[in-house]
Amino acid sequence: METAGIGSPGRAAEDRTSWRRRFAHSHLSLRNRMVVLIGVAVAAVVAVVAGVALASTGIVLNNSIDDQLTEQAQAVARTVMPSMPPGVRGPRWLTGSNFGLPAQIILEDGSTATWAGQSVTLPVNDTDLAVAEGVTDKQLRTVTVDGARYRVATVPLLFVPGRTPGAIQLARPMADVDRTLRTLGLILLGVGVAGVAGAVLLGRLIARASLKPVNAAAAAAEEVARTQDLSALIPVTGSDEIARLASSLNSMLRALEASRARQRELVDDASHELRTPLTSLRTNIELLLRAEANPQRALPANDRDALLRDVDAQIRELSGLVSELVELARDEAPPEDVERTDLTEIVHAAAERVRRRAKAKNVQIVVTAVSSPVDGRPHMLERAVTNLLDNAVKFSPPQGEVLVAVGNGEVVVTDQGPGIAPEDRLRVFDRFYRAASARGLPGSGLGLAIVADAAAMHGGSVRAEEAPRGGARMRLSLPVPGDVLWSAPFEVGSDGGLPGGWDEVSSAGPAGFARASDHGPRRARGFGRGL
Secondary structure (H helix, E strand, C coil): CCCCCCCCHHHHHHHHHHHHHHHHCCCCCHHHHHHHHHHHHHHHHHHHHHHHHHHHHHHHHHHHHHHHHHHHHHHHHHHCCCCCCCCCCCHHHCCCCCCCCCEEEEECCCCEEECCCCCCCCCCCHHHHHHHCCCCCCEEEEEEECCEEEEEEEEECCCCCCCCCEEEEEEEECHHHHHHHHHHHHHHHHHHHHHHHHHHHHHHHHHHHHCHHHHHHHHHHHHHHHHCCCCCCCCCCCCCHHHHHHHHHHHHHHHHHHHHHHHHHHHHHHHHHHHHHHHHHHHHHHHHHHHHHCHHHCCCHHHHHHHHHHHHHHHHHHHHHHHHHHHHCCCCCCCCCCEEEEHHHHHHHHHHHHHHHHHHHCCEEEEEECCCEEEECHHHHHHHHHHHHHHHHHHCCCCCEEEEEEECCEEEEECCCCCCCHHHCCHHHCCCCCCHHHCCCCCCCCHHHHHHHHHHHCCCEEEEEECCCCCEEEEEECCCCCCCCEEEEEEECCCCCCHHHCCCCECCCCCCECCCCCCCCCCEEEEEEEC
């Protein structure tokens, strides 16, 4: 098994990630981290620029010295006397000018001869000997003699055609070049330090100005936390990322304020609505307790049974009210995931549940549906449809029918009740609102509010309408996914018309909705489809 060793690319990347993580979680403030990053970035750029400038200057100076030194060495080579008696090694043949620079001749046998009075002896290597033997034309290199650096040019002697009697070396001290480079390095260092310091100062000012909106947002958030006043919004200036952050925080504050207002309204309404049934329940129970405690004032059996039935009914009403209050108190989406589900299946499940409760009034629930896929939370949608059906059953007369039509993302519930007055059709979805015609009936006034909340959470709507021949019609509309074909149900009765005296349920779509009972042996069905 291979592992990343020290110095491996994987280990280096891990070290860089670890350094960034430690820096991001350091105790430095955001402003100071920005200043540090700006300073490091500018220092790196200055270091690179200074290094390149210093290296380029050194190369230019060396090239200039090499050209000048080569020309001088060739000039000196032309002044060397052409006659050198065998065995003579003295400096008297070196009569020309050496430009005041250390110089020496490399003879054919590898020995050297220097100018009179010259104290510097230049080192000779194999490359220099190759120039003396005519193998190469010149040699340039840097040597150190007695601690001093010299640039040395070695060129051949030029006076005998076809013969190379040796080479001449001319050296130039590099002290002035080294001094120039040191001076330039110090200047660049000073300029770099001043530049980094200026960049850090400027970066601090820029960071302070850039983070001013962030500080304002932080101050506003702290003020909200201190005062619990969610109406204190953050000023938004410009259109940059910080302005976007401020806008997002303002949106969050507005949502929180609306949520708090809804919770406060719910608590106020709940306390009001719970007070009456609780008072009535307490009165009935106290009456029963007094009658039990005093046998002489015992209630007649009929009255006692009536009180017990009232208590049972009030407990059921309170239980339903509390359940609906809990449902409404959930501002956030439940943990149920959004999934592709068929409204037809949801409606049939809800209808089957409500039918058991509708038997007491002998009310039939008739469903006409085609497949209608939507993206939603099945449990929430089933609860909404159940509330619509419960509401329709409650207002339907005995022996009546509730018609349900499903298609194209719509659930339409029509009853044969008294209907809803036009002035009440918008308010029936408010919490605890009950129309005048419904105040004598059991209920909390929360069922349709739950339907409205479920529709809004799914991006849909619900509205109350008047049925063509009386009664109320509730239309729950949900968005249809873009990859689903439009479809609407159409059914006819056994006689070819609309049975039971019912009009069409909805005129939406090319075929519209019509009703036929789920029950009974004879039924004809057709489908209207379109894109």
